[in-house]
Amino acid sequence: MAKASSTGVRPTIRMVAELAGVSTATVSYVLSGRRGDGGPGVSDPTAEKVKAAAERLGYRPNQAARAIRTGRTNTVILSLTMLSDPWSLSVIEAVQKAAVPLGITPMILGDADWVKVLGTHNADAVFVDAVRGNQRDDLRKLAARGTTLVVFDEVLDAEGFDVIRSIAGPGCRMAVEHLLHGHRRIACLTPATASGTSGGSRYRAYSDALASAGIPERQDYVGLFDGTTAGAYAASTRLLSMPDRPTAIYATTDYAAVSAINAAQRLGLGVGVDVDIIGVGNTVEGERMSPSLSTVGPVDFFDKLARRLLKRAAGHGDHDEPAVLDFPWHLFVRESAPHRSTATRLY
Amino acid sequence: MAKASSTGVRPTIRMVAELAGVSTATVSYVLSGRRGDGGPGVSDPTAEKVKAAAERLGYRPNQAARAIRTGRTNTVILSLTMLSDPWSLSVIEAVQKAAVPLGITPMILGDADWVKVLGTHNADAVFVDAVRGNQRDDLRKLAARGTTLVVFDEVLDAEGFDVIRSIAGPGCRMAVEHLLHGHRRIACLTPATASGTSGGSRYRAYSDALASAGIPERQDYVGLFDGTTAGAYAASTRLLSMPDRPTAIYATTDYAAVSAINAAQRLGLGVGVDVDIIGVGNTVEGERMSPSLSTVGPVDFFDKLARRLLKRAAGHGDHDEPAVLDFPWHLFVRESAPHRSTATRLY
DNA sequence: CTGTTAGCGCCTTCAA
DNA sequence: TTGAAGGCGCTAACAG
Numbered sequence: 001m002a003k004a005s006s007t008g009v010r011p012t013i014r015m016v017a018e019l020a021g022v023s024t025a026t027v028s029y030v031l032s033g034r035r036g037d038g039g040p041g042v043s044d045p046t047a048e049k050v051k052a053a054a055e056r057l058g059y060r061p062n063q064a065a066r067a068i069r070t071g072r073t074n075t076v077i078l079s080l081t082m083l084s085d086p087w088s089l090s091v092i093e094a095v096q097k098a099a100v101p102l103g104i105t106p107m108i109l110g111d112a113d114w115v116k117v118l119g120t121h122n123a124d125a126v127f128v129d130a131v132r133g134n135q136r137d138d139l140r141k142l143a144a145r146g147t148t149l150v151v152f153d154e155v156l157d158a159e160g161f162d163v164i165r166s167i168a169g170p171g172c173r174m175a176v177e178h179l180l181h182g183h184r185r186i187a188c189l190t191p192a193t194a195s196g197t198s199g200g201s202r203y204r205a206y207s208d209a210l211a212s213a214g215i216p217e218r219q220d221y222v223g224l225f226d227g228t229t230a231g232a233y234a235a236s237t238r239l240l241s242m243p244d245r246p247t248a249i250y251a252t253t254d255y256a257a258v259s260a261i262n263a264a265q266r267l268g269l270g271v272g273v274d275v276d277i278i279g280v281g282n283t284v285e286g287e288r289m290s291p292s293l294s295t296v297g298p299v300d301f302f303d304k305l306a307r308r309l310l311k312r313a314a315g316h317g318d319h320d321e322p323a324v325l326d327f328p329w330h331l332f333v334r335e336s337a338p339h340r341s342t343a344t345r346l347y
Numbered sequence: 348m349a350k351a352s353s354t355g356v357r358p359t360i361r362m363v364a365e366l367a368g369v370s371t372a373t374v375s376y377v378l379s380g381r382r383g384d385g386g387p388g389v390s391d392p393t394a395e396k397v398k399a400a401a402e403r404l405g406y407r408p409n410q411a412a413r414a415i416r417t418g419r420t421n422t423v424i425l426s427l428t429m430l431s432d433p434w435s436l437s438v439i440e441a442v443q444k445a446a447v448p449l450g451i452t453p454m455i456l457g458d459a460d461w462v463k464v465l466g467t468h469n470a471d472a473v474f475v476d477a478v479r480g481n482q483r484d485d486l487r488k489l490a491a492r493g494t495t496l497v498v499f500d501e502v503l504d505a506e507g508f509d510v511i512r513s514i515a516g517p518g519c520r521m522a523v524e525h526l527l528h529g530h531r532r533i534a535c536l537t538p539a540t541a542s543g544t545s546g547g548s549r550y551r552a553y554s555d556a557l558a559s560a561g562i563p564e565r566q567d568y569v570g571l572f573d574g575t576t577a578g579a580y581a582a583s584t585r586l587l588s589m590p591d592r593p594t595a596i597y598a599t600t601d602y603a604a605v606s607a608i609n610a611a612q613r614l615g616l617g618v619g620v621d622v623d624i625i626g627v628g629n630t631v632e633g634e635r636m637s638p639s640l641s642t643v644g645p646v647d648f649f650d651k652l653a654r655r656l657l658k659r660a661a662g663h664g665d666h667d668e669p670a671v672l673d674f675p676w677h678l679f680v681r682e683s684a685p686h687r688s689t690a691t692r693l694y
Numbered sequence: 695c696t697g698t699t700a701g702c703g704c705c706t707t708c709a710a
Numbered sequence: 711t712t713g714a715a716g717g718c719g720c721t722a723a724c725a726g
Contacts, residue, residue, distance in 0.1 A: 010492045012703060023713045028705055043711065058488055060466035064411045064420070065703035068718050073411070075468075084436055092430065092457050105464050108455035110439050117452050119407035121422075141405055145357045230635040237637070265612045266637070288577040290584070290613070359719060370697045375721055390695065412719035415702050 011057040020053035022046060027054070031061065067122065075105050076313050077123040079114040081130045084229065085255050086283040091129070094302035098310050118142055125150060125313035127305070143322075150309045154201065158322040162312065164305055168280065171296040171329025172205030172252070175278045178294070178331055179248040180213050182340025183276065184347040187221040187239045187246035189232060189256050202252040202280055221246055225256070232256040236263035240275065247275055247346040248337065254279035254286045257293055261336060276337035276346075282330075291335035298327035358404040367400035369393060374401070378408065414469065422452050423660050424470040426461040428477045431576065432602050433630040438476070441649035445657045465489055472497060472660035474652070490669075497656045501548060505669040509659065511652055515627065518643040518676030519552030519599070522625045525641070525678060526595040527560050529687025530623065531694040534568040534586045534593035536579060536603050549599040549627055568593055572603070579603040583610035587622065594622055594693040595684070601626035601633045604640055608683060623684035623693075629677075638682035645674035 013031075017024045029042055030050040042050075053059075067073045078095060080088040095106050104124065109117060114128055115138045125148040131139060136156065143149055143160030150162045157163065179186050188206045210217050223239045225231035232251075236259055239246060251257035257279030261271050269275050271291050279286055282297025308325060333339060340346070360378075364371045377397040400406075414420045425442060427435040442453050451471065456464060461475055462485045472495040478486060483503065490496055490507030497509045504510065526533050535553045557564050570586045572578035579598070583606055586593055598604035604626030608618050616622050618638050626633055629644025655672060680686055687693070 010703095013705090014703080024703090025705080025707095025714085026712060029712095032705085046711080058492065062415070062469070062703055063467045064414045064469060065718095066705075067411045068409070068415060068703085068720090069705045071718085083430070083439065084433075086431075089431055096458060100458070105468070106457065108457055110453065110455055111443060111447070120410045121452070122409070122411060145405065229632070230637075233637065262609050262612070265609070268615060285576070288575075290577075290580060360721095361719080371719090372698080372721075373696060376696095379721080393696080409719055412702095413721075415704085416719080416721050418702085 010062070011059040013059070013061070016050065016053045016057055016059050019057065020046075020049045022050060026050065031059075073123055074103055075107055075123045076309060077107050077109055077118070077121070077126045079109040079111075079118075079126065079128045081112045082227070083108075083110050085253070086258075086285040087254070087281055088129070089285075090283055090302045091127070091305065094306040095127070095309060098303075098306040099313075102310060102314055104310065104313055115142075118147060122147070123313075124148065125309050127309050128152065131156065148312050150305075150312060152305075158324050160322055162308060162322050163324045164308065164327070165324055166298040166301060166327040166329065168329070169201045169205055171298075171331075172202045172250075172280055173209050174329070174331045175280060175296040176206050176209035176250050178333065179250060179276060179278060179337065180209065180215075182345040182347075183246075183248040184215060185221070185244065185246045186210070186215075186248045186250060187223055189223040189225070189235060189239070189249055189251040189260055191227040191231075191252070191256070192224040193227060206250055206252075223249075229255060229259050232259035233263050236260040237267065240264055240267050240269060245275075249275065249277045251277065251279045254281040254283040254293060254295055254297075257295065257336070258286060258289065261289070261291070261293070272335045272338055276340075278337040282332055287332075287334070294332060294334045294337035296329055296331050298329050301327055357409070358406045360406070360408070363397065363400045363404055363406050366404065367393075367396045369397060373397065378406075420470055421450055422454055422470045423656060424454050424456055424465070424468070424473045426456040426458075426465075426473065426475045428459045429574070430455075430457050432600070433605075433632040434601070434628055435476070436632075437630055437649045438474070438652065441653040442474070442656060445650075445653040446660075449657060449661055451657065451660055462489075465494060469494070470660075471495065472656050474656050475499065478503065495659050497652070497659060499652075505671050507669055509655060509669050510671045511655065511674070512671055513645040513648060513674040513676065515676070516548045516552055518645075518678075519549045519597075519627055520556050521676070521678045522627060522643040523553050523556035523597050525680065526597060526623060526625060526684065527556065527562075529692040529694075530593075530595040531562060532568070532591065532593045533557070533562075533595045533597060534570055536570040536572070536582060536586070536596055536598040536607055538574040538578075538599070538603070539571040540574060553597055553599075570596075576602060576606050579606035580610050583607040584614065587611055587614050587616060592622075596622065596624045598624065598626050601628040601630040601640060601642055601644075604642065604683070605633060605636065608636070608638065608640070619682045619685055623687075625684040629679055634679075634681070641679060641681045641684035643676055643678050645676050648674055 013024050013027050017027045026042060027050050030047045031054060076099060082088055099106050115135060118126060128151045131151060131153050140159050150164060152164050154165050190203050207217055223235035225235040240263060249260050251260055257277055260277050264271050264275050271277055279293050279295040282295045286293030286295050360371050360374050364374045374397050377394045378401060429435055446453050462482060465473060475498045478498060478500050487506050497511060499511050501512055537550050554564055570582035572582040587610060596607050598607055604624055607624050611618050611622050618624055626640050626642040629642045633640030633642050
């Protein structure tokens with residue numbers, strides 16, 4: 001049984017070198033596993049001695065020190081504003097699956113204030129899931145300083161960083177039009193902050209589709225909430241408790257749609273029967289729940305996102321130009337808002 | 348309008364020094380804002396020059412380099428195994444609130460494999476939310492190497508690190524006994540993995556309480572699930588669809604209880620009326636939902652946890668001995684499992 | 695009050 | 711096949 005370092009001090013490469021009776025360079029070669037591919041060869045007995053010494057001391061290379069020398073951190077940062085949103089969990093899941101085999105560690109930044117953090121902390125690549133108007137300049141500055149960015153946004157251009165975009169507008173339009181096949185009294189459930197930001201296009205799809213169908217928009221059919229799950233639940237309850245309640249709800253995010261389903265069931269309404277509910281985003285949670293959530297969303301979005309991010313993180317030399325990646329949207333018809341024919345329509 | 352660094356290279360302290368016409372040391376003094384408190388003073392005009400130069404270049408100190416020198420990263424790592432659990436979100440929220448004013452950045456590690464990551468990445472303090480049996484040695488080794496740890500566990504001792512413990516046993520017992528006032532047919536909803544780990548005590552409280560009350564335990568009243576929300580929902584549906592369905596469900600986590608409530612409502616059962624549901628953990632989500640979730644849990648747990656972690660992260664000099672912190676549990680009677688008198692009991 | 699020097703732990707030449 | 715030396719960006723101790 002090795003005694004390990006009971007000194008309370010972290011073992012350094014130098015201690016390993018001393019214990020093995022070699023130089024620090026040799027240790028570095030052996031432990032970073034690069035001998036033979038152009039790097040100097042090290043004799044097997046020496047390599048063994050080094051490995052044994054490292055093991056005995058419990059040596060692990062110091063990433064901070066390595067980063068300062070190599071410029072690589074083997075880390076990607078995910079800046080996620082709404083951690084409770086299933087969308088964020090899907091991002092995390094996909095990135096983690098793709099990162100682990102590459103020896104890259106994903107670190108999650110829950111704070112919305114990524115500007116300050118990314119200025120001082122480095123990562124091989126950074127994913128940012130929401131950019132407010134006044135942060136556009138910060139993004140450009142970060143990119144100019146060499147930070148590798150992948151940004152999720154519907155309007156930004158690729159000014160030194162990748163932009164992942166999934167044009168919500170047409171997709172959302174499809175969602176509302178799907179409801180229009182069976183309904184006239186359609187409500188919209190959307191966070192209050194979304195009026196100005198990217199969510200705005202999701203709401204606009206609702207307005208436009210209704211207008212095209214010749215249905216006047218009712219103010220009391222717009223359920224604004226504060227962005228929380230509880231808020232979405234409350235707003236849904238209000239909508240579904242009205243005397244002339246809507247027969248369908250278009251929710252601008254999947255998690256809001258999930259809350260709406262729970263609220264409807266609480267009120268004793270059959271989801272997909274008495275009331276249809278459709279979401280936006282195509283998250284796994286929606287697919288797995290019961291009744292399964294009808295939704296619109298990009299296909300394979302999360303995997304593609306993860307691939308892009310890790311390609312940027314790993315491929316330090318490859319210089320694909322930063323680009324805008326556009327993901328097409330599909331309509332996923334499931335139980336919460338099934339197909340409606342003239343026979344089954346609710347008006 | 349400053350041109351900023353359009354070189355694609357991150358500005359260093361040396362560039363700032365050159366531009367300002369001073370030495371790097373002076374820059375360091377000025378920008379780390381420590382002049383006067385024992386450190387050398389710097390004249391105001393010089394300080395201004397330095398600040399202007401830094402601003403012009405968009406300079407931000409490199410945390411990795413600083414860390415290697417000072418041993419401090421201004422970072423805490425939260426290793427959270429089940430990010431979708433509201434419990435994790437509460438931890439994040441509390442830590443973030445406490446960390447920001449101290450200039451400390453919380454980084455979240457979603458990967459369950461913290462052993463590898465913490466070996467190479469450093470932080471001023473680390474919170475670990477789950478320790479498997481074979482990881483105990485790793486914990487000790489990490490602590491011996493100087494990693495500051497705060498571990499959430501019910502059985503570990505403080506072997507070089509803090510242990511936060513919230514003896515679930517007695518609290519869970521209270522939960523089941525609360526149900527026993529009004530019920531005889533009580534089911535238990537618990538993740539399958541919990542048989543061996545800390546969750547085991549939560550299940551044992553159920554067994555013991557039933558035994559003490561002279562009620563035989565029914566195998567078909569134990570709803571095992573895979574740890575996911577969807578799994579908990581499915582298991583709840585099965586329980587509540589039985590011919591002689593239970594009139595109460597004791598869920599070993601709040602998030603499972605939430606799923607059970609949704610399942611019950613889906614089946615048209617009145618929660619708190621036809622069926623009582625109680626959770627474990629006292630998360631905010633449970634408190635805010637409708638019907639509000641009855642539960643047991645420690646009081647002020649998350650804030651206390653955050654305070655401890657940040658005290659460890661900030662107080663580099665203070666050497667309180669690592670200790671076991673024990674948080675007492677309370678019973679929170681809310682709508683999903685109200686008080687039952689002999690008049691309102693369901694048997 | 696300011697600049698010089700010496701490292702932190704690691705990796706990468708270059709010479710032996 | 712190995713070792714010595716230099717430097718990454720930064721700060722701490724010591725000169726001036």
